[in-house]
Amino acid sequence: MAESITLQKKARGERPQYFADPAIDKALSITLALAGEVAVLRDRIDTIERLAESGQSPTRAAVDAYVPDAGVRAARDAWRDSYLDTVLRIIHQEREELEQRAADTKPYAAVIDEVEAGG
Amino acid sequence: MQTNQDLSTQFRHGVLPQTTSDEFSRQEFVKSLKFHLASKVSLGNQNAFEARAKPAFTKATGGAPETYADIRRAMSDDPYYNFWSAMQRNSQEMMWKSVQIPVERQLPELIAKAGEASGAGTLRLDPEMEIPRYHRGVDIHCMPGGYHTEFTADDVANGAVYDSAVYIYAMGRMGPLNSDIGDTTIAWIKENHPDFKPRRILDMGCSVGHSTLSYCDAWPEAEIFAIDVGAPVLRYAHARAESMGKTVHFSQQNAEATDFEDGTFDLIVSHILVHETSNAAMRKIMRECNRLLTPGGLAVHAETPPYRDLPAYDAFMLDWDTRNNNEPYWGASHELVTADIAAECGFDPAKSFEAYQPSAFEATERRTKVFQGGDFGGGGAWWLWGVQK
Numbered sequence: 001m002a003e004s005i006t007l008q009k010k011a012r013g014e015r016p017q018y019f020a021d022p023a024i025d026k027a028l029s030i031t032l033a034l035a036g037e038v039a040v041l042r043d044r045i046d047t048i049e050r051l052a053e054s055g056q057s058p059t060r061a062a063v064d065a066y067v068p069d070a071g072v073r074a075a076r077d078a079w080r081d082s083y084l085d086t087v088l089r090i091i092h093q094e095r096e097e098l099e100q101r102a103a104d105t106k107p108y109a110a111v112i113d114e115v116e117a118g119g
Numbered sequence: 120m121q122t123n124q125d126l127s128t129q130f131r132h133g134v135l136p137q138t139t140s141d142e143f144s145r146q147e148f149v150k151s152l153k154f155h156l157a158s159k160v161s162l163g164n165q166n167a168f169e170a171r172a173k174p175a176f177t178k179a180t181g182g183a184p185e186t187y188a189d190i191r192r193a194m195s196d197d198p199y200y201n202f203w204s205a206m207q208r209n210s211q212e213m214m215w216k217s218v219q220i221p222v223e224r225q226l227p228e229l230i231a232k233a234g235e236a237s238g239a240g241t242l243r244l245d246p247e248m249e250i251p252r253y254h255r256g257v258d259i260h261c262m263p264g265g266y267h268t269e270f271t272a273d274d275v276a277n278g279a280v281y282d283s284a285v286y287i288y289a290m291g292r293m294g295p296l297n298s299d300i301g302d303t304t305i306a307w308i309k310e311n312h313p314d315f316k317p318r319r320i321l322d323m324g325c326s327v328g329h330s331t332l333s334y335c336d337a338w339p340e341a342e343i344f345a346i347d348v349g350a351p352v353l354r355y356a357h358a359r360a361e362s363m364g365k366t367v368h369f370s371q372q373n374a375e376a377t378d379f380e381d382g383t384f385d386l387i388v389s390h391i392l393v394h395e396t397s398n399a400a401m402r403k404i405m406r407e408c409n410r411l412l413t414p415g416g417l418a419v420h421a422e423t424p425p426y427r428d429l430p431a432y433d434a435f436m437l438d439w440d441t442r443n444n445n446e447p448y449w450g451a452s453h454e455l456v457t458a459d460i461a462a463e464c465g466f467d468p469a470k471s472f473e474a475y476q477p478s479a480f481e482a483t484e485r486r487t488k489v490f491q492g493g494d495f496g497g498g499g500a501w502w503l504w505g506v507q508k
Contacts, residue, residue: 005226005271007219007280008264011212013257013445018205025205032209036148043144066140070127073147080151088160091206094199095163101170 035087039080043068046076126481129286130295133362134232134355136221136279145217150287152210157290157487157494160203165432167199187426187434194435207493208443211261218283219263222276229355233275236358243370244350251373253397254348257445260288266326266349278355282327289496293329294480300390300421301330302479303501305337308386308419311474317341317385321411323374323404324348324392328356328367330421334388335365344384346372375403377411385416393420394452401452405464405506412508419505423490423498424475426453439492457504471506 019025047066048058056062068076085092129135138146168190176193177183184193194200222229236242250267258265262284264277285297293299301322308315317338322331325345334343345367347353353369360367372378374392387408393401408418426434434453441450461471477500478486487497 005223005276007223007270007276008268009216009219011215011258011261011263011445012265013261016204016208016443018201018208028202028205029209029212032152032206032213036145036152036213039148039151040141040144043147044141047140064139064141068140068143070125073127076144076147077151080148081155084152084155085159088155091160091163091199091202095160095166098163098166098170098199102166 035084039083042079042083043076046072126295127291128295129283129291129297132359134229134236134275134279134358136218136225136229136283138221142217142221145220146214146283146287149210149214149217150290152206152213153287153493154290154485156203156207156210157491157497160206161436161487161491161493164194164197164200164203164436167197168194168432172197172200185431187431187438190431190435191438204439204443207439208261210493211444214284214287215262215280218280218287222279222283226271226274226276226279229275229279230271230273233354233358234273236361238361238364239366240357240360241368241370242353242357243368244353245371246350248348248371248373250348251375251396251400253395253400253448257447259395259445260440261445266347266352269351273354274351275355275358276351277349278327278352278359281352282329282355282359285329290485292478292480292482292485292496294482296332297329298333299478299480299496300501301333301388303476304330304388304390304419304421304503305333306479307474307476307503308417309337310476312417315386315417317416319344319384320386320388321346321379321384323387323389324395325356325369326352328360328365328369330388330390331356331367332360332363332365335367341386343367344379345369346374346377348373375400375407377407379411381410382413384411385413387411387416387418388420390421393422393455394446394449396452397448398451401455402460402464405460405466408506409465409508414508416508417505418508419503421501421503422452424453424502425455425473428502429490433490436489436491443492455504457506461506466506466508468506470508471504473502473504475500476503 017025044063047063051058051062172193173184184190254265254267266277270276319342320334322345325331325347328345331345350371353371357369423437438450440446457471457473458468462468486499487494488499490498
């Protein structure tokens with residue numbers, strides 16, 4: 001067994017802080033890493049199902065060695081995109097709200113006034 | 120065996136790191152996250168600007184934001200922009216981690232394979248070469264260790280890391296060989312200088328040779344030379360080229376001052392090199408191009424568009440990397456004026472040029488057609504600038 005070599009994991013340079021509380025920066029990083037690991041597990045289940053469907057035994061070795069073809073990769077891309085729609089729901093909700101506001105910057109209070117005035 | 124015909128995944132040349140199915144899935148997730156951010160989340164920033172940041176800036180300063188720097192100030196406290204930025208930064212860090220895991224696991228084998236590389240090409244390293252300050256200050260684009268750090272003897276780790284990561288970073292839109300910038304530069308040269316037959320070509324800042332190898336096919340009679348400051352990327356580049364049967368002479372040299380003789384090259388190219396140097400270094404590089412070129416020879420540098428060519432909001436979004444992705448020269452390099460640089464560096468400014476060339480690789484359905492941070496290769500064109508001697 002060759003000696004293991006450890007690579008440098010943090011890039012040199014000050015990391016920007018994006019939120020007032022640095023704990024939020026950390027929590028977001030952990031959340032995104034977990035989202036990634038769920039996607040990895042989902043691919044693993046998908047691999048097991050595909051191996052079983054093709055009559056192969058879904059052993060650990062077979063799963064680890066599985067190489068998805070172009071069709072499987074495209075199907076997984078599509079799954080991940082809708083998965084990210086779900087995970088990032090609150091971001092997409094804000095985006096949609098901002099889109100509406102950008103299109104019509106009229107304050108909501110003005111709409112109430114209009115309705116109350118009988119418009 | 121995957122063939123070069125599969126355009127939807129990275130080409131498996133002889134030294135590309137292998138991945139287990141989980142490692143590959145982790146990399147694919149990062150690629151999907153980047154594409155999701157670029158195609159579905161990033162556009163909300165413009166709405167945040169129009170609906171929220173712009174009116175607030177105007178109210179506070181008495182005037183609407185006009186320049187990209189104004190827009191940066193206006194957006195600096197915007198919660199949507201900051202959350203997107205934070206996710207974008209994380210996608211970058213997750214990308215490096217996802218490619219480091221398999222490289223770390225198989226590094227001894229990769230080093231052994233690189234050591235066995237043989238063919239008509241050559242590799243010349245210079246352990247005494249001083250790594251430029253602009254590569255030692257911070258790790259550019261957050262790649263831990265940059266192009267030059269060696270973690271063990273005869274190291275190729277960061278060559279392998281960079282090769283795998285660029286495919287994810289560009290979301291496959293630079294093709295199976297990550298060669299789109301080279302292919303696009305070649306297309307421009309052939310369209311604009313149809314009779315040009317370079318005998319010797321130099322690729323400056325070649326890293327692992329993503330663009331370099333395209334020149335072997337474009338001008339098969341030419342001798343191809345390529346330089347970089349990083350030994351790990353050069354060892355890997357040499358092994359990668361040999362595994363694909365391409366003949367390139369790689370050497371570890373700083374493009375500011377090389378050991379080639381005057382008038383050695385008919386064509387000198389660089390691909391996304393300039394923005395990773397400095398204002399002083401890029402001028403030295405252009406003076407070195409002047410020394411190394413034959414009369415009539417061409418220097419062509421490929422980059423993303425200068426800010427003056429973009430609407431202020433787009434320039435602000437393209438400038439994201441300067442402050443969020445360890446690209447300290449990104450912003451200033453996007454302000455360069457070719458004719459001025461040419462004149463300063465001894466060329467005839469009348470023979471300088473700036474051009475846009477559509478991407479050679481077809482990836483229409485995955486291109487956003489905008490130039491923005493975190494969307495590298497999404498614009499569908501490269502900006503080329505340079506000069507004829």
